Amino acid sequence: MIVLDQLTKSFPGKPLAVDRLSFRVSPGEVYGLLGPNGAGKTTTLRMILGLLTPTSGDAVVNGCRVSEEPLRMKRQLGLVSASAGLYQWLSVRELLEYFGHGYGLPREEIERGIEKLTRIMGLGEFLDQRCSTLSTGQQQRTNLARALIHDPPVVLLDEPTRGLDVIGSQVVFEYVDQLRQLGKAIVVCTHQLDEAERLCDRFGLLHHGRLRYEGTLASLQHETGKRSLVEMFLAILSEDQIQKQVAS
Template sequence: MIIVEGLAKRFAIPKSGEMTQCKRLDPRLQDGFFNSVQSVSFRARPGEVLGLLGPNGAGKTTVLRMLSGVLTPDRGSIEINGHQWHKQPERMRRQIGFLSASTSLYERLSVEENLVYFGQLYGLSPAQITNRIDTLSSQLELAPFLQRKVVELSLGMKQRAGIARAVIHQPEVIVLDEPTTGLDIMSAQAVLDFIHSQKQQNRPVIFSTHRLEEVSLLCDRIAVVMQGLCVFEGSLTEFAGSRDPNALREAFVGCQQRLSQSPQGHTRGVA
């Protein structure tokens, strides 16, 4: 069980820094700080897939980076299976598999060499590493390019290899930041199949996406973030009345319009 309560994170804006007109008008800009995340709460139970939705710049990536331990929240709490980040940070890092746009692989090494290296960093034995590589090769269809150097791979191949690197240690929670962005149909499907397989293994998965078709197919619950606020958290049917992507799109647009009329936002549907 993942419980996120009242997360907030702000960043100081350099006095000499230039800002776009759009950013200057953002209500999160206050007193020399940009309040990227103001208040975000959600829960994900074992075997649930939670989709984190929101427009570009809403604060989704900042939320996921706090959840993964890359950033420290200014306020709020993160609890995973009864353990809290601020009390047991090292234990928590081992429980989470995190993939973001900045998750890197060593390009001069092969995919297999990368997985062996990161498996060793997590303290896995040679036998455990071999077993995990075999499992992930099957789940993510890595076998055709396992021996190729990362620098030679397509974007879709790199993304699948990056997911394998993020979960080589068999984490209890998986966090993916827009994992299918820019991928071709087959690579995107391999990623979606992997997420579904983790759900079947009773792991909670949290992933951000702009593709409502993916949300419709995979998600049990969603959390909608706009202007750093969680404006909805609950099931798809509570949000849109059905799992239909068009209904989800209409509900999403309606959320954004209501927030623009009431900048303070709200949180609804937390269970």
């Protein structure tokens, strides 16, 4: 489980990047933290990962507080990012061994993890190929396996389909569903709202660092009177524009 409690980040001379953000994601749940570029999604992830110190508030993963135990907390997390490249000169097996050692896992546990991930992610046909030879879909499966080698209870996906074609995106959809079935708590940060509707159980709509709406698609439709996430965000943007005009 992951819990954010009034998480806030400010930078000198700028509006709040993240403004008292709170949400909870349970095991086996996919939560979409959605918003346009600049909404605060990446800043939020960096605070969860311990790369940025919150101005106030906290993030808790499986009982570990980022403010108190940042190193222990990182072992509870797996990160999948479209920008996280693979080491092209390593084979898939070598890559997983490398990251397993980086997390301090004993060799026997790494080998068991590779065996399990090979079965779940379908890595067998290219496990001993260099990463430089992999197709886009194979690279994405390897990227997912890399994030799971230490069997984290919480998985963060940052724009996981960015730069992927239809086949590569479908790979992500299929394996996010597998992670859900494995009982992982999953946070998906994306601005691809149509894809989020397919992936996520609940949504948090983030704009200018603030959580504007939160709930299932059905509850958000009822609350906003809009049918799709795209329409909801357009309504938020329109409200903000009206408020700016009134204020001026």
